[in-house]
Amino acid sequence: MNDQRHTLILGSGGREHALAHQLAQSEHVGNLYIAPGNGGTLNRATNLPDVSPNNVNQVADAIEKHDIGLLVVGPEDPLVNGIRDELAQRFPHLAIVGPGKHGAQLEGSKDFAKQFMARHGIPTAAYKTFTNAKDAQAYIDKISGPYVLKADGLAAGKGVLIINNAEEAKSAVVDMLEGDKFGEAGHRLVIEAFLDGIEFSVFAAVDGKSHVLLPTAKDYKRIGEGDTGLNTGGMGAVSPPPFVDDALMIKVEERIVKPTVEGLQAEGIDYRGFVFFGLINVGGDPFVIEYNCRLGDPETEVVLPRINSDFGELCLGIHNQTLHNYEIDILPESAATVMVVSGGYPEAYEKGKEISGLNQVHDDIMIFHAGTARDGDKLRTNGGRVMAFTAIDDHYQRALMHAYNAIDKVCFEGIYFRKDIGFDLP
Ligand code: AMP
Numbered sequence: 198m199n200d201q202r203h204t205l206i207l208g209s210g211g212r213e214h215a216l217a218h219q220l221a222q223s224e225h226v227g228n229l230y231i232a233p234g235n236g237g238t239l240n241r242a243t244n245l246p247d248v249s250p251n252n253v254n255q256v257a258d259a260i261e262k263h264d265i266g267l268l269v270v271g272p273e274d275p276l277v278n279g280i281r282d283e284l285a286q287r288f289p290h291l292a293i294v295g296p297g298k299h300g301a302q303l304e305g306s307k308d309f310a311k312q313f314m315a316r317h318g319i320p321t322a323a324y325k326t327f328t329n330a331k332d333a334q335a336y337i338d339k340i341s342g343p344y345v346l347k348a349d350g351l352a353a354g355k356g357v358l359i360i361n362n363a364e365e366a367k368s369a370v371v372d373m374l375e376g377d378k379f380g381e382a383g384h385r386l387v388i389e390a391f392l393d394g395i396e397f398s399v400f401a402a403v404d405g406k407s408h409v410l411l412p413t414a415k416d417y418k419r420i421g422e423g424d425t426g427l428n429t430g431g432m433g434a435v436s437p438p439p440f441v442d443d444a445l446m447i448k449v450e451e452r453i454v455k456p457t458v459e460g461l462q463a464e465g466i467d468y469r470g471f472v473f474f475g476l477i478n479v480g481g482d483p484f485v486i487e488y489n490c491r492l493g494d495p496e497t498e499v500v501l502p503r504i505n506s507d508f509g510e511l512c513l514g515i516h517n518q519t520l521h522n523y524e525i526d527i528l529p530e531s532a533a534t535v536m537v538v539s540g541g542y543p544e545a546y547e548k549g550k551e552i553s554g555l556n557q558v559h560d561d562i563m564i565f566h567a568g569t570a571r572d573g574d575k576l577r578t579n580g581g582r583v584m585a586f587t588a589i590d591d592h593y594q595r596a597l598m599h600a601y602n603a604i605d606k607v608c609f610e611g612i613y614f615r616k617d618i619g620f621d622l623p
């Protein structure tokens with residue numbers, strides 16, 4: 198293979214471990230590095246623990262030192278801060294998967310995303326943007342609840358409040374706009390209409406002109422069973438969600454994905470990366486809840502294992518604008534993943550707990566590490582979300598059963614996981 202490139206993945210979560218797993222199998226990938234990586238990624242790639250994805254100079258040094266030809270950016274922060282623009286200038290031949298600063302605004306600013314959708318007729322909840330609490334309160338008086346309040350900027354998935362009571366919503370508005378509830382991100386506020394339906398996630402690889410749809414997924418964000426309690430980074434996922442049928446996907450592609458890709462192109466935004474469409478099915482019609490400028494976590498841990506075709510080729514196609522030639526081969530089976538987390542997460546939790554039992558887990562289970570670190574020959578917890586257990590079978594319920602059986606073999610102090618992933622699916 199002549200176009201084999203040494204590859205660097207930025208990030209340290211389960212998503213990045215799944216990316217490493219997939220890219221390690223690619224004919225187009227030479228040496229594989231991950232910065233900073235975690236206790237699991239080093240089985241697939243060389244960890245660069247001293248390189249922070251948010252430090253462009255450190256990333257640039259690593260690119261030079263390791264002769265990197267393909268860079269895959271996992272998380273949103275470096276993209277929203279413009280890592281692509283800066284590195285593309287310094288390394289004209291580097292293939293970068295991830296949009297520039299302008300395109301990343303789809304995730305970096307709710308207001309930008311809403312205006313973009315309005316310009317291109319993409320279905321989403323009606324909204325208004327505020328910087329002044331009095332105006333926002335007057336708007337709440339005019340509309341009916343539940344009230345959906347969104348911090349404009351990045352808030353690590355925690356910037357959305359859904360409040361039934363108008364008085365509570367009005368006081369939350371003051372906390373956001375005048376206080377520091379979400380820091381800077383909350384000083385501009387989007388209030389939008391509440392949409393009632395079931396959520397799902399669609400992912401597209403985009404090369405600026407064409408797109409390739411990846412497998413669909415549904416994630417489980419709340420910490421508690423029955424979707425209760427605080428929001429987390431994600432506690433599990435299923436791919437495909439059984440209610441996402443062909444008829445719904447045709448609407449998604451025609452009404453949402455194509456107008457998004459065409460809209461980006463029409464506005465001169467050279468978007469080369471992944472678009473994550475957070476969607477909601479309202480009576481058979483899809484609406485956009487949010488855009489992200491990257492793959493989801495833990496959705497990636499079920500989406501990527503279902504892709505049989507060469508993922509390195511897909512990444513290079515994003516850069517070379519050759520996605521129209523890429524034929525994606527998707528496994529018809531279902532994948533399910535369950536995240537095990539540290540007791541206390543998403544609030545305060547302890548780190549450094551020894552993890553045992555992984556060697557008892559059957560080889561068919563894919564274990565994607567998130568918050569783990571090596572300590573000599575031991576593996577220890579090193580974050581809130583610790584590991585995702587992914588299994589594949591012909592029905593998602595069977596896949597889940599395999600994942601849960603695997604988790605039963607694993608132990609660390611304070612281990613917690615939701616036992617009801619998929620509970621709401623037919
Ligand atoms: P976001 O950060 O925009 O994805 O919002 C976080 C969560 O809030 C979503 O996953 C939904 O569960 C919920 N949400 C956001 N916007 C709406 C809306 N307009 N109607 C109903 N639920 C929403």
Ligand code: GLY
Pocket residue numbers: 354416430431489492493494495496
């Ligand atoms: N699982 C949701 C996210 O990655 O934002």
